[in-house]
Amino acid sequence: MNLGGEGPPAEALRQSLRALESLAGPTLLIDAQTRVLALGAQASALLKGRLKPGQRLAEAFEAGLAEKLRTALRAHEELPLASLEAASPGAPSALRLRATDLTEGNRSGGWAIHLAVVPEDSGGPEELFHGLWTQEPHMRRLFRTIERAARSGASVLVRGESGTGKELTAHALHTLSSRAKGPFRAINCAALSPSLLESELFGHVRGAFTGAVRDSPGHFRLAGGGTLFLDEVAEMPLELQAKLLRVLETHSVIPVGGRESISVDVRIVAATHRALRREVEQGRFRADLMYRLRVVPLFLPSLRERPGDILPLAGRFLKDLNARGGRQVLRFAAPARRLLQEYPWPGNVRELRNVMEYAHVMGEGPVLSEAELPPEFHEPLSVGLKPSNAGDTHRPAIGAPVSLDDIRRALAQTQGNRAKAAALLGISRITLWRRLRQDAGPRG
Structure with missing residues (x-):
């Protein structure tokens, strides 16, 4: 079928392709043998006349495309196309292809092919590393650092915001290490009360406290020969930090309520979203423990x-x-x-x-x-603050934009609590956070 033909069928096809391109971008239709049946206007412009009805896709791209296309189709994956050889001046150097199957019943009707330009600054080749994916060069360099750290037995401290992949990093360090055949145990130090955290880490003996009806080994012993991941380690109370330090120094634990120390062989990977040096300066974290945990620091970018x-x-x-x-x-x-x-x-x-x-x-x-x-992607900055009659607090004033001064006053009033400040302003925490970043401008 040719878009250049005359009559109702050709016009109907033009209209169908226009509608399809408005939804899916540059599109062309191919038959089961990958011959081009028709090209939409966007696809024709993108390819600069390189393909015409009747040609096979491989004539514009690399050889062997037909089999790659079928493989990509079966796996529901996108297919990167090699640089266009002898392409017209101004044609894109690389494209990415998606295929929609047009099969009806058992009869192959070919495919609708959707094209997209691969940006030149797309960051280079992609890499999937133990659940962490990137095409950014600095992330790929981090992956190589993780590989090197995994080969040693040193304690690793992973620093990163929530959702950046700290536990995936810990799993990678374990899987790539000589301890890979041993157990991997993880515990969130912020999720448990101090007494329960102590019992979960070091174990307890029967009768140590109400409800201790049997001995419990604890995570250090359960992780023997493997890796123990201490998530949010900065939230650990100071008294437990001292006990953790003793375990790291003596390679042994004393269960809660017990008297005898028990040897343990565990590699520690700790993680936090806080700067431990600042926590040490403010007296919330032991310096000697920080140095024990932070032998190899890894920083996960946001x-x-x-x-x-x-x-x-x-x-x-x-x-x-x-x-x-x-x-x-x-x-x-x-x-x-x-x-x-x-x-x-x-x-x-x-x-x-x-x-x-x-x-x-x-x-x-x-x-x-x-x-x-x-x-949160659509919230307008439409609420401000005005002084109340009492003169010492602020209340939302509907219709006024939120200024940086409004935000500062709200933060001062709530002792820096962003959630409370956002509620006082009548905006979300995300909006407040975004305004603070925008008003702060570029950082040196």
Whole structure:
């Protein structure tokens, strides 16, 4: 079929391709032998006349594309295309291809091929490293550092915001180490009371406290020969820090209520979102324990520091959601792309995954629009503060924009509590955080 033909069928095909390109971007139709049946206007412009109806895709791209296409189709994966050889001046150097199967029943009807330009600054080759994905060079360098750290038996301290992959990093350190065949145990030091945390870490003997009806080995003994991951270690009370230090120095534990020390062979990987040196300066963390835990420090960047990964990661999460069936999202609308790139991502990669799941569920059709993103992406800065009659507090004034002075007064009034300050202003914590970053300007 040729778009250049005359009559109702050709015009109907033009209209169908225009509608398809408005939803999925540059599109062409191919038959089961990968011969081009028709090209949409956007696809023709993108390829600069390189492909015409009747040609095979391999004539414009690399040889062997037909089999790669079928492989990508079966795996529901995108297919990167090699540089266009002898392409017309101004043609894109590399494209990414998605295929929609047009099979009816047992009869192959070919595919609709959707094309997208791979940006030159896309960050280079992608890498999936023990659950951590990136195409940013500095993240790939971090992966190599993790590999080197894993080969030693030294304690590792992983620093990073919530959702940056601290536990995945700990798993990687364990899997790549000589202890990989041993157990991996993890405990969140912020999730338990001090007494329960002590028992969970060091174990207890029967009768040590009410409810201790039997001996319990504790995580240090259960992780023997393997790795123990101490998440949010900065939240550990000072009295437990002293006991943890003793375990690290003596390689033995004394269970709660016990008298005899028990030898343990464990590698420690600790993690925190806080700066331990600052915690030491403020008297909340022991300096000697910090040095024991921080033999090899690893710093996980926030998603804000990986701008080239935001949209590719979002696309990967959508591909996983598409594979579950139901809605099939093929691309982002331009306004949605802009909002995703400009959002501060305080929850990092974990938050991005949750946002994609929300949008996938809440929307319809093959294009993810800005309206399908969660409410925090659309909150206007429409509430300000004004002095109350008492003169010593502030209350929301509807209709006035929030200024930096408003935010500072609210933070001062709430002793720096951002959640309370945001509630006082009538905005979300995300909006408050974004305004603080915007008003702070670039950092030196």
